[in-house]
Amino acid sequence: MKPKRNIAGKVYLFLIFLFLYAPIIILIIYSFNESKFRTWSGFSFKWYIELFSDTKIMAALYNTILVAVVASLLSTVMGTLAAIGIHGMKKWPKRLIMDVTYLPVLNPDIVTGVSLMLLFVFLSIPTGRLTLILAHMSFCIPYVILSVLPKLKQMNPNIYHAALDLGATPMRAMWKVVLPEIMPGVITGLLMSFTLSIDDFIVSFFTTGPGVENLSILIYNAARKGVNPSINALSALMFVVIMCLLLIINKRTKTNVDIMF
Amino acid sequence: MNKKWYAQPYILWSILFVVVPLLLVVYFGFTTKTADGSMVFSLENFQKFFTPAYLEVFLRSLWYAFISTVVCLLLGYPAAMVLSNRNLKSQGTMVLLLVIPMWMNLLLRTYAWLTLLENEGLINQFLRFIHVLGEGESIQFLYHDGAVVFGMVYNFLPFMILPIYSVMTKLDQSVVEAAEDLGANWWHVFRRVRLPLSIPGVMSGITMVFVPAVTTFAISAILGGNKVTLLGNLIERQFGQMNNWNFGSAISLVLMVIILLSMGFMSSYEKENEGGGLL
Amino acid sequence: MSNAILRLEGIRKSYGEEEVLKGIDLSIGRHEFLTLLGPSGCGKTTLLRIIGGFVAPSEGIVWYDGTNINKLPPYKRQLNTVFQKYALFPHMNVFGNVAFGLQIKKLPKATIAEKVKKILQLVGLSGFEDRDIESLSGGQQQRIAIARALVNEPQVLLLDEPLGALDLQLRKDMQLELKKIQTALGITFIYVTHDQEEALTMSDKVVVMNKGEIQQMGTPVDIYNEPKNRFVADFIGESNIIDGRMPADRRVVFLGKELECLDGGFAPDEAVDVVIRPEDIRVSTTEGIFPGVVTSVVFKGVHYEMMVQSDGFDWMVHSTLMEPVGTQVYLTLGPDDIHIMKKVAAHE
Numbered sequence: 031m032k033p034k035r036n037i038a039g040k041v042y043l044f045l046i047f048l049f050l051y052a053p054i055i056i057l058i059i060y061s062f063n064e065s066k067f068r069t070w071s072g073f074s075f076k077w078y079i080e081l082f083s084d085t086k087i088m089a090a091l092y093n094t095i096l097v098a099v100v101a102s103l104l105s106t107v108m109g110t111l112a113a114i115g116i117h118g119m120k121k122w123p124k125r126l127i128m129d130v131t132y133l134p135v136l137n138p139d140i141v142t143g144v145s146l147m148l149l150f151v152f153l154s155i156p157t158g159r160l161t162l163i164l165a166h167m168s169f170c171i172p173y174v175i176l177s178v179l180p181k182l183k184q185m186n187p188n189i190y191h192a193a194l195d196l197g198a199t200p201m202r203a204m205w206k207v208v209l210p211e212i213m214p215g216v217i218t219g220l221l222m223s224f225t226l227s228i229d230d231f232i233v234s235f236f237t238t239g240p241g242v243e244n245l246s247i248l249i250y251n252a253a254r255k256g257v258n259p260s261i262n263a264l265s266a267l268m269f270v271v272i273m274c275l276l277l278i279i280n281k282r283t284k285t286n287v288d289i290m291f
Numbered sequence: 292m293n294k295k296w297y298a299q300p301y302i303l304w305s306i307l308f309v310v311v312p313l314l315l316v317v318y319f320g321f322t323t324k325t326a327d328g329s330m331v332f333s334l335e336n337f338q339k340f341f342t343p344a345y346l347e348v349f350l351r352s353l354w355y356a357f358i359s360t361v362v363c364l365l366l367g368y369p370a371a372m373v374l375s376n377r378n379l380k381s382q383g384t385m386v387l388l389l390v391i392p393m394w395m396n397l398l399l400r401t402y403a404w405l406t407l408l409e410n411e412g413l414i415n416q417f418l419r420f421i422h423v424l425g426e427g428e429s430i431q432f433l434y435h436d437g438a439v440v441f442g443m444v445y446n447f448l449p450f451m452i453l454p455i456y457s458v459m460t461k462l463d464q465s466v467v468e469a470a471e472d473l474g475a476n477w478w479h480v481f482r483r484v485r486l487p488l489s490i491p492g493v494m495s496g497i498t499m500v501f502v503p504a505v506t507t508f509a510i511s512a513i514l515g516g517n518k519v520t521l522l523g524n525l526i527e528r529q530f531g532q533m534n535n536w537n538f539g540s541a542i543s544l545v546l547m548v549i550i551l552l553s554m555g556f557m558s559s560y561e562k563e564n565e566g567g568g569l570l
Numbered sequence: 571m572s573n574a575i576l577r578l579e580g581i582r583k584s585y586g587e588e589e590v591l592k593g594i595d596l597s598i599g600r601h602e603f604l605t606l607l608g609p610s611g612c613g614k615t616t617l618l619r620i621i622g623g624f625v626a627p628s629e630g631i632v633w634y635d636g637t638n639i640n641k642l643p644p645y646k647r648q649l650n651t652v653f654q655k656y657a658l659f660p661h662m663n664v665f666g667n668v669a670f671g672l673q674i675k676k677l678p679k680a681t682i683a684e685k686v687k688k689i690l691q692l693v694g695l696s697g698f699e700d701r702d703i704e705s706l707s708g709g710q711q712q713r714i715a716i717a718r719a720l721v722n723e724p725q726v727l728l729l730d731e732p733l734g735a736l737d738l739q740l741r742k743d744m745q746l747e748l749k750k751i752q753t754a755l756g757i758t759f760i761y762v763t764h765d766q767e768e769a770l771t772m773s774d775k776v777v778v779m780n781k782g783e784i785q786q787m788g789t790p791v792d793i794y795n796e797p798k799n800r801f802v803a804d805f806i807g808e809s810n811i812i813d814g815r816m817p818a819d820r821r822v823v824f825l826g827k828e829l830e831c832l833d834g835g836f837a838p839d840e841a842v843d844v845v846i847r848p849e850d851i852r853v854s855t856t857e858g859i860f861p862g863v864v865t866s867v868v869f870k871g872v873h874y875e876m877m878v879q880s881d882g883f884d885w886m887v888h889s890t891l892m893e894p895v896g897t898q899v900y901l902t903l904g905p906d907d908i909h910i911m912k913k914v915a916a917h918e
Contacts, residue, residue, distance in 0.1 A: 039373035043385070046370045050392050050448065053403035056413065060406055069416070108301055115298025127298065130305045133313075136554055138506035140523055141547045144530060144539065145312030152315055168308040171301065229396050231509060236530065246398055253402040253513045257409060265399045272395050276387070465657035468624055471644040472651045473671035473722065479645075483670070487661045 054269060061262035077263040084260060087248065093159060094228055094244040101166035102223035108167070109174025109223075110216050114208065116175065117182040131176070134169045142169060143236030150237060157239030165237035166227045173226060174219030181215035221279045225272065316547075319540035336541030345525070349545075352522040355436070356504035359443035360451075363500045364493065366444070367451035371492070372485075374452070375459035386456070393449045401442055401513045408432040408514075434516035442510040443500075450499040458492030459485070498557050502550050522546060574633075575600045575725060575758055576621065581630035583616055583782075590616050592782040594630070598760060599775075600725075603752050605761045607769040608779035609805065614762045615654075615730060617779075621760065622728050623647045635725075645674075650719035651728040655735055656711050658703045664690075664714055665699040671722040689721040692751065709740045716751070726758040733768065745771050766806050770794060778802050799911050803845040810851075810885055814844040814910070822910060825883055827859060829903065833910035843911040848875070848888040850907035855893065858900025860885070864893050 061078070065071035081087055116127055134142055146165045150157055155164075189211065193203035209216075231246035238247065245268065252261045320337075322330040339345065374385055392400060407413050415429040424430065432438060462485065470480045508523025522542060529539025576598040583591040590613045598604050606614040619625040621632060623644035631638050639647060650671070659667050665686055672682045690696050693713040703711065712732060719727055729748075733741045749772045752759045763769055769776050770790040778785040778793060778801075786798040797803035800811055814824030819834030824844045836842060852858070853876070862880030869875075874892045878885040878899060885901060893899055 043370055043373045047388060053407055057403040057406055111297040112301030130309055133309055138502060138546060138550055140506045140526055141543045144543050145316045148315040149312040225394055231398050246396060249398045249402060250509060257405045268399060273391055276391055276394055465653050466659060469653055469657040474645045474674040476645050479674055
């Protein structure tokens, strides 16, 4: 009805996207630049080759993936069980536990990181991969719970009772009837945990130990010294990976953007 | 239904990994280390925090976060409006394009600007190329306050747009039609219906920008060099170089209290606004 | 036509391939209570939205008081709408909602307050000005929606299934009340509903629509007693519809019997639809035209609804006397109980 306003709006939106994507796209382009400097001197996979032969970066990559896989799997198991338990709770204990669940979500990451660091020192757990995994679990589990709970609410509670009525043991009813019903939420929780984990910097920064770097920490340390072409290549790869993960999550949750932030 | 025990491991977990750590922060915040290494109760850390040197950092952090939030709101509100237009094609793709940067590593996004903003970066090269700058000249984009605020806006803009967008798409179209039916033109509809009904989204957008902006230390470290100190940098230094965990914990506590309070305020405001008239 | 306030001329509307309105011509008189009646998807709501200005017709003209208003946006049209599910402004109280249109017109504050007060009195909600919308019941919200539209003193009020969300008793009360308000204000109501009873109760004129076309227009009595085709007969009230043929004027053959009727003007032996209202059939255990067996009986409050199987056809019969299942009965029809309808080419 208002073509002019529509066009102006689209142009505006385009500028916003340009602002958001320009640096990322340029970063990706320059990761293929032959030269170490900003001037373009030809297409090359040089930095990618260098990236994969850099033992420090490869170690960080290994740490990132190991922590993300272990933390997201454990978080999903514990978070799903917790969601089922919380769903069956009475009103006020449920509220209490949900308030505690929201704490790591709402609390600034830096406070979560600092508090966990104090805990590990207090319990004298040597910081390193183990503490990274524990720390990542502490902020992943709430997201698993929050993506499984809605599925439990949607589920007809009678199907569990029907399974019991038909002679299934509670264990079996849970495994064969409830779990398949809430599976979409569980998978979403798993993917979100994985993404959150590889994405995290602040909590990792405070809870890792000497010599154990993940990619975020590596990038942080490198970025403080300025541009580094190997890091460009690494960033380009990470961008592509995260984009693929998000496309999968998005396919699963359809248009529901609410869960994404 | 006896499913409660399913939550038991998680309850233990929360106590150990959420509640106890926070109590430790409280403990460290309210104690100081004496010469012989033992901890004694003290308010010294907080007194120290409220001395001018640290207060300045505190106010600077609040001020930069405030400016970033305002800029994000001014840029983001119109974007959310365009995005929520029902005539817009490929709305889903656009939303996804907004979500992707949100989930991209904040360090990557911040780092990406270095290539553009450095003294030898692309923008300076371009300005030299079109002879706005002479040979060897460059504009110092990085390592000062402006760069930090810029980085915050860049990183957190999607966090402003999406909640507003989400509330706007939930707006009942028939309410807009009702207003038009009663004689309201585009501006009236915006002023009297769309804007007031989008306030809950604006509120959560403000929260989602302000909180990370006030607590960041990576953006200021990368784009601000060591020249811009924010609360986050201050905390980081206490646990790093300065090795004063007590003071670091106290600052964290102040930060946490401010943020949880403002969130409580925001959410109570949202609830109030659901039922009552604001404008 | 001079008495018409609204006139629709050849209105068509397509969404892509799908044609939802196939040429609607309709004239709506001043002070008239006109109902657009039809099943969901018949195009009645689209037609109302075209009149309100929320949808542009693909073809055709909307005339308001002799002026073509096709290009007029909704906020410039002199009509007001009561929306499905009310569409009240959730962030305003009752006063804010009702005063909205008047505030847009920038009337003086005192005038607004007075008009709001008066209209709230009319809908029976005096003193509700400061109440929140959410604190009102469905019926009260409905009244506010009506007040919000009426306070602007439109010449035409459009109502889009306004009572759809209310329970049965409340709906009946509101039907009477709406009719009362319309008579009192003397303005035109265009009312959209899929509920035939509602349409027959309130309207001066009923327009029965199906698949984007007007099937029949007329007073409720005409529509009920003289349905023009099988669709209208089926949609308005319950009917027995039987295939038949007309060997001559005033003679009809169906279910193996030749009977007298009142209709004529068909070609010899033309195939027709024979429509018989269940309440027009008389039941006897001793004698009649169609012998049959009662296969089911349901008590409906005032009457019994019985299914009678006769020679392979299931008759629906309404009777105040009950015959138990299995009883041998005879059904009798008078000439004026038989309505003959032209077969519609496409089966509706």
